[in-house]
Amino acid sequence: MPAATGRHRVTRKRFTAAAVALAALGGGTVYAIDSSADSAQAASGCAAYESITMGKYWINNNTWGSDQGTGWSCVWDSYRSGNTIGWGTNYEWSGQSNAVKSYASSVLGWHWGWKSKDTGLPVKLSAKTPVRSTWAFKVTDSTDSVYNVAYDMWLHDTADTDWQSTPKHEVMVWLDKDGGAGPLGTKKQRVKIAGAYWDLYVGNIGWNVYSFVRVGNTTSVDFNLDDFLQALVRRSLVSKTDYLSSVEAGTEVFTGKAQLDTTAYSTNVG
Template sequence: MAATGRHRFTRKRFTAAAVALAALGGGTVYAIDSSSNKAQAAGGCAAYESVTMGKYWINNNTWGADSGKGWSCVWDSYQSGDTIGWGTNYQWSGASSSVKSYASSVLGWHWGWKSQDTGLPVKLSAKTPVKSKWSFKVKESTDSVYNVAYDLWLHDTANTDWQSTPKHEVMVWLNKDGGAGPLGTKKERVKLAGAYWDLYVGDIGWNVYSFVRVGNTTSANLNLDDFLQALVRRKLVATTDYLSSVEAGTEVFTGKAQLDTTAYSTDVG
């Protein structure tokens, strides 16, 4: 199963209606049952609703729900300045080779929706530091196939909206289990930020570059621009491209588990 993963299957583009749902959030706990489209938790809501946390928002992103049955919940834990805590739990059945949900913290662009005062977008030629700290715990329960990963979106313009197709997607996998694996072909092993990463290259209508950490971790202290500049040096992305978004969360294929983010922050500049 190491060769399978979300990106080996076509990512669904969000429709305007689905994207609109993402802006309507309220409260702190959400759940969605993909088979009935009804809220399953107290104070529930529909897919793509959000919890605003300063410059971030937590997205109950169930973009792959149609490939299985189940639910996903998100909640906020605390906010102290630019550091937040949040969590998600889930239970999904269906093909273990397709992602059902990617509950995540969003900083910047997300198919048209943007928070204020994020420092994004930034042009890669500027080599702007994108410093991120993330500590989390995974409480695995039953047959869970997942990763815990950053998802970085690049565009060829600074002016993005919901119709803006990404030019590149860059993932940084910190943790995985159950055979989850990235799209594409492994190109090389690189050393960045004091660790080794396997670099995979694929294409789903835009280029997808995945850095998969050799050995799981539950904490990160990274300059995410290091990964972008590694791609610039390999001439895979251009210095004229813009980093428009930083997301951090868990891609879930199947199973039942919980991710608790005990501390997360990303600062640009």
């Protein structure tokens, strides 16, 4: 479930595994390319909540806000080489321009339950465990699309989480945005992390949502995600006794038609 973000405040909806497949896709064929000897079997899908396992990650065609509009979203894998993966998504959505329709994403760790083992998660923030992540991507915007490309991290107050566990905090790191997309909450301050400036927004939707929005878009990063978490600890916004249980990376889509291609992505804990 992605963050409740938008150009205005957006009502958040809980992930539900019982969501039905989209009725009308209308999006053409998706082609998956397998270019690695260590690659997972090429796969693609356009059903709501389609799941593609890629080693310790899984790709989630998360269409949690589809009832706020009309359209479709598809996902596919490209390759896997060790802990590095390539994957993609394309979509076309209409409807409320301030409501997220989908968050196709790579998931490492918890997402209302656990799919994969050996993720290195959860980790307690007091340990200051490195969470090194690299991500290179390209957005092909064929129409006026309102979207972001962002990490979504989930924090709990316990290491023992399952499908019923409610998050304590949600932390987003926005790398790219277009069409007027903006985060939930109020801008609090500008901070410098990993050699770039970020505007920090704070909101609440039953749990706290902290969004770091990069000042100037980028399509490539190599940094330690724990630096963002420790920035919140220093500001007493989250507790050092909290646990990072999940790292997701994908695109929140409000409206429009486009394609996101991840050419290389990895997140390694420890």
